Amino acid sequence: MSLLFLALKGNSYFYAGQLMAMSIIHGGPPQFLSPVLTEALICGPEKVIVSAEDVANEEIHSQIILIRDASSEDALEDAVSKASSILALSGCFRRTDMQNRGEVAIDIASWYVLQRTRAAYESFSEGLTALGMLNALKTYPMQLRCLFVESIERLTAEHLENLFKVHLSEAGSNKYHGECITLGFWRDYLQDAELKLTTVSLEEVLVFVTGSDKIPALGFSPAPSVEFLHDEDHRFPIANTCENVIRLPLKSKYEYFKKDMDFGIKNSHGFGRP
Structure with a gap:
């Protein structure tokens, strides 16, 4: 989910949630949410593990990968230096070593994907409560997940x-x-x-x-x-x-x-x- 302040200010995320709920109820086509966003709607953002692969921004994605995959202390120090801005902005700036670099990478990705966009997420999920859609998803996740996430099954x-x-x-x-x-x-x-x-x-x-x-x-x-x-x-x-x-x-x-x-x-x- 991208964060657009004007869309948030105009309540567009809420209306998007409402439209999606009504579309699905009437047999519509949604099936375009990411697996991470869908899991957040089902379980709550705090319970979803986000990886670097879920970060769409190429620059941020690259910085997270450099930290996560650093093969030496020198490489890690260089990666942390390059990612100093996002580390500070996300509140993840702390001593990073070879033991906790994976945890730091996950924290940055989680902040970028879910916490940075939290206001938009909350507005969208509130709109999705229309016609009981969000409650149904939380109650029957196995049956209804396919309505939200794009199917990767090949047509035969x-x-x-x-x-x-x-x-x-x-x-x-x-x-x-x-x-x-x-x-x-x-x-x-x-x-x-x-x-x-x-x-x-x-x-x-x-x-x-x-x-x-x-x-x-x-x-x-x-x-x-x-x-x-x-x-x-x-x-x-x-x-x-x-x-x-x-x-x-x-x-x-x-x-x-x-x-x-x-x-x-x-x-x-x-x-x-x-």
């Missing part, structure tokens, strides 16, 4: 395949037979996209259908679905990002399907229409 073909509900015609009908063939092509296409064998990525497929390049923690509403285009005039896929639906053209061969899917998605100017 299996994720997308399981995400979509497929609408097929009546079993045994002529339409059903063609749809089943195309459904197989769709699954193969997702696999090829994951393996980078197409010009389209899985994220681009998701954007084409939903407008989002990742799956929200609370899922999509309405749930994404697959339908089929039986009119021979429809060569390329069509999507409706309001309904989260993709309509696939029926093809007799996979190479035709793949070529037209690539072209349709890559040349879509918006709202799933090439």
Whole structure:
């Protein structure tokens, strides 16, 4: 969290917390807080251990690393000298030796990330109490942490395949037979996209259908679905990002399907229409 005095003075951190709470309650996309800030919201800033890697400021980060990783007394003395300003400002200026240099580094990082921004943090967390969001996070941290921290899980073909509900015609009908063939092509296409064998990525497929390049923690509403285009005039896929639906053209061969899917998605100017 960055500290901007004008934002603090204007109560912007409080409003940001409120907006985040309302967004999450309504299935919104937050998932952008750092793990450290999220843990502070859950446990309290005093119980969170901060490392040098959590410091975004490159100069301060470099100074902390020099102190933490000093390999000799001379190197440590030089590192402390270079970091004298931040040591004084953070209240961490004390005798630093090879035994306590790691502790000093953690203290500086903790002050910079959490204590320096404490007023902004308190205002933000107060806003996050809207609709009971902060209390819910503290009560169910394992279940709700994913709503706040960005997911690092890679999108896979299996994720997308399981995400979509497929609408097929009546079993045994002529339409059903063609749809089943195309459904197989769709699954193969997702696999090829994951393996980078197409010009389209899985994220681009998701954007084409939903407008989002990742799956929200609370899922999509309405749930994404697959339908089929039986009119021979429809060569390329069509999507409706309001309904989260993709309509696939029926093809007799996979190479035709793949070529037209690539072209349709890559040349879509918006709202799933090439």
